[in-house]
Amino acid sequence: MARAARRKATIYDIATAAEASASTVSLVLNGTWARYRIKEDTAHRITEAAKTLGYNVNLTARGLRLSRSGLAGMILPHYRNRFFADLAEAFESEARQRGLCPIVVSTQREEAVEATVTRTLLAQRVEFLFITGVPNPEPLDRLCASATVPCVNIDLPGPGAPSVVSDNRAGARHLTNIMMEKVLRRGGSLEAFLYLGGVAGEYATDTRVAGFVDALRTKDIEPGPQSLALSGYPPGNARDALASYYDRHGRLPSGLFINSIAAFEGAIEFASRLPAAELEEFVACCFDWDPFAACLPFDVTMLRQDVETMMERAFDALKPEPQEDRPLVLVPAVLAGRKAAEL
Known part of the structure; x- marks a missing residue:
């Protein structure tokens, strides 16, 4: 006699196993938990419970189990000069070494484009955003803070986030x-x-x-x-x-x-x-x-x-302590x- 098919686990089963509410489970599994300030250990507990119960957690949720989307964002004015092009290349290299997929978008120094692109990248749940060559990065820093996404200002500083600039x-x-x-x-x-x-x-x-x-x-x-x-x-x-x-x-x-x-x-x-x-x-x-x-x-x-050192310092500034202190890091230029x- 064939064994009865096992009942498919629901979010209520996961909620019971993880000792969390069904709404919290839903937020974790649909990938929006960080926006609602759900603790990382809670999200981890829920995704582990889902896995144990055989719940079909999608790829996005698996990434969020480790508090990662795998995406790293950078905006910059343009690629027309060697400095910004080299910064973009150094960013991509550093991001890939960390197992991340880099996304670089040029904004042509237009404030409206900067804001739109930042919102779009945050909606894609980039793990962090490097804001490069923006004369007034503070509004973009605030957008990142609202989405609980770390950011670093590069080339031009701002008071809303750590800044890495040439000396x-x-x-x-x-x-x-x-x-x-x-x-x-x-x-x-x-x-x-x-x-x-x-x-x-x-x-x-x-x-x-x-x-x-x-x-x-x-x-x-x-x-x-x-x-x-x-x-x-x-x-x-x-x-x-x-x-x-x-x-x-x-x-x-x-x-x-x-x-x-x-x-x-x-x-x-x-x-x-x-x-x-x-x-x-x-x-x-x-x-x-x-x-x-x-x-x-x-x-x-x-x-x-020195774009290589600037990028190293920018990644260093993503650590929680400097993010709170919002330091200004000066990187010496190289005689060439x-x-x-x-x-």
Whole structure:
């Protein structure tokens, strides 16, 4: 005589076995338990009870049994410069080493897109979110906090979460010191220095300007507004700002500090129009890096932001204690410019 088919377990059976309410069991099995602040050990107990009773727990619930969806999220402005592209690559590598599936989305520096993408990634239950290159990350940090999803701000800091950024001020000061030494060797004037690119009021620009000013003040030079051409990020703006300086002074600055690789592109575009003789004594530096700069016909020193260390520190900041403390982690940039070894 055939054995009677075993009755299929229900959520009520699981609730009894796990000593939990049926509603709590339902929230755990449908994957929404973390949103309702159900404790992890409770979720684990319920999923183990479900497994013991032969309940058909779906793949999502199995992942949640370990408090994991397996997804790691990152948003960034774009992939157009090497820094953001390298950050994305380092993030993907670190995430995969941890057994996670990385999701990277560019937002084109549009606030509405940043918010929409963040909500979408949270709805997909990413385990954490890295918020990269967002001038005001605090609203996104709040979205993550509401969903009980850890987040870290990268490149630009915010008070709502741990932040990992390059040490912009120290790096800019070091670059400017190198540039001053080179200009003095050539008998040039430190009074004719120009800072090009970036946005006033933005953290990265403000701290790099501060480092530029720090270095010049060691030589008793007080840079005024005429020494700062904060033209934004579009290369065309930097090209036009440098052209305007040239028209006013009839020459290039003796030392040109360039805020980023985008502004660097604009500076190169303008410099390419000049006779080669005018570039022989020209000295520039850039707080960004591209290996093709080694082929340029003028002296340029560059800093490469240490994306590998930044990403390691960002993953470290996901630990519960730093998440509560919301630290600001400064990562030194790496000297990578042509002729830098001379100093």
